[in-house]
Amino acid sequence: MQQLIRGRILGFHADPTDTDDNHLYLEDGAILIEGGRILAVDDYAKLARPGLPEIDHRPHLILPGFIDTHIHFPQVQVIASWGAQLLDWLNTYTFPEEARFAQQGHAPAMADAFLNLLTAHGTTTAVAFCSVHPQSADALFTAAHARNMAMVAGKVMMDRNAPPEVLDTPQQGYDDSKALIARWHGKGRQRYAITPRFAITSTPEQMEMAGQLVREHPDCHIQTHLSENRDEIDFTLSLYPQARDYLDIYESYGLLGDRILLGHSIHLEPREIARMAETGSHPVFCPTSNLFLGSGLFDKAGLRAAGITSGIATDVGGGTSYSMLQTLNEGYKILQLRGQKLTALSAFHWITRGNAKVLGMEDQIGTLAPGSMADLVVLDSRATPAMALRSDRAETLAEELFILQIMGDDRSIAQTYVAGVAMKTV
Structure with missing residues (x-):
């Protein structure tokens, strides 16, 4: 059965240290999943259709696990x-x-x-x-x-x-x-x-x-x-x-x-x-x-x-x-x-696609490429009062990621998906 995971989507296709063309970011995006794998990633409006089950994680960020x-x-x-x-x-x-x-x-x-x-x-x-x-x-x-x-x-x-x-x-x-x-x-x-x-x-x-x-x-x-x-x-x-x-x-x-x-x-x-x-x-x-x-x-x-x-x-x-x-x-x-x-972009690349490349497994994990396993993490950059207060002054994606990088912990994990299945029950 197919399902749609909606939110602010961020995935990397290159190392930010090497090139400015390194990531995909969708402000209102979605990931289409079937059989534990990613079928497509695009703007929500392009993937949504009547009767398709969906989970809405807005305004949170969704990245590879x-x-x-x-x-x-x-x-x-x-x-x-x-x-x-x-x-x-x-x-x-x-x-x-x-x-x-x-x-x-x-x-x-x-x-x-x-x-x-x-x-x-x-x-x-x-x-x-x-x-x-x-x-x-x-x-x-x-x-x-x-x-x-x-x-x-x-x-x-x-x-x-x-x-x-x-x-x-x-x-x-x-x-x-x-x-x-x-x-x-x-x-x-x-x-x-x-x-x-x-x-x-x-x-x-x-x-x-x-x-x-x-x-x-x-x-x-x-x-x-x-x-x-x-x-x-x-x-x-x-x-x-x-x-x-x-x-x-x-x-x-x-x-x-x-x-x-x-x-x-x-x-x-x-x-x-x-x-x-x-x-x-x-x-x-x-x-x-x-x-x-x-x-x-x-x-x-x-x-x-x-x-x-x-x-x-x-x-x-x-x-x-x-x-x-x-x-x-x-x-x-x-x-x-x-x-x-x-930098924040390099940091989040490192713990997703970067580590996948070290393992020689970037065709399976670490990215949002179609065919990859739907291992995902949903991040809340306002998870604590201190983070929320700081986030009020964040103006860019990089600033938001850096708040997560420095202040984030398990409280920032809104949900984790393994092969498309939600792992957190609360």
Whole structure:
């Protein structure tokens, strides 16, 4: 059955940093949906017809749903844990929490809560780390598949430098990942990410197994961490003394390429930047996490100048908010400290089409192009009294978007649609 979603429509077809011809904006527009996909986008008057069901979201903005390219599903109950930098934070909070995912019934309950939080904050696709336990990935994929929600996820492979409760072995990590790929990769909207957590928690033998998975499944994504924290880098290089640098570890096992997402990528050497550009590898900026853990300041403009395309993400639970709007807020501030700018149009492009391009999925998500899935977010720029007061002085679309970028959070999400189905009941 067809339906019409009416409102102020905004979608991107190019990067605002590259060209002025970058977006479509319709003051009274509509999106025609059938079977979970977008059929057409145009002025409301051109698409409306008698008997066609419609939902009117005026005066709100309707955009493609937000995409989060780095988040930790098992960390939903350790977000906002006090006072540690990366390695201490992992050992004190994260690893004990992830051990709980071995308990019967825990992962399915957390998966439902996790997806509810994502859609409540306007996020319709996420790239998620699961725990070492294959049932954690099964639970997340099962819940996402039931909602027809696009998820890219994988169980972490980790066989050292963590408590026994969250370790596998090289063979077990390979076997579990292989079985999960067979069950879930390409099932409906689910995609698998081969997930060696990071070099500190994987032996060379396990990294070799990860490389074997990548060779056997070249259409899977790969996710890991890179150069988040100075102590992390030093520890990593002590474990791999033959490596030229941190990135060289992943490179030596055949992991680099346009399918890999390298969380954080803050403290990079010139050789690493050059190799990331040459291989098409993607760093992922995690601003709220980088500030919370005191990790450092991401160099978006420097990487872009080198020809590298970056993602942006929440990194819950080191990150402090599920909101991609709040992620943009803190990202703006970090880039200010770098002497760089994040305009409102560029920001909203980044969390929609930009992140979709990083994933190689822009033909499915992140835009309003006909044929794309009808994953949408409806934004209220007057959601709080303070936002409404500020909005009284906004004169342009860019000013309105910037208010959402800096002041917005889940209260600004009037509705979220996944494949054309409304997710928010209130």
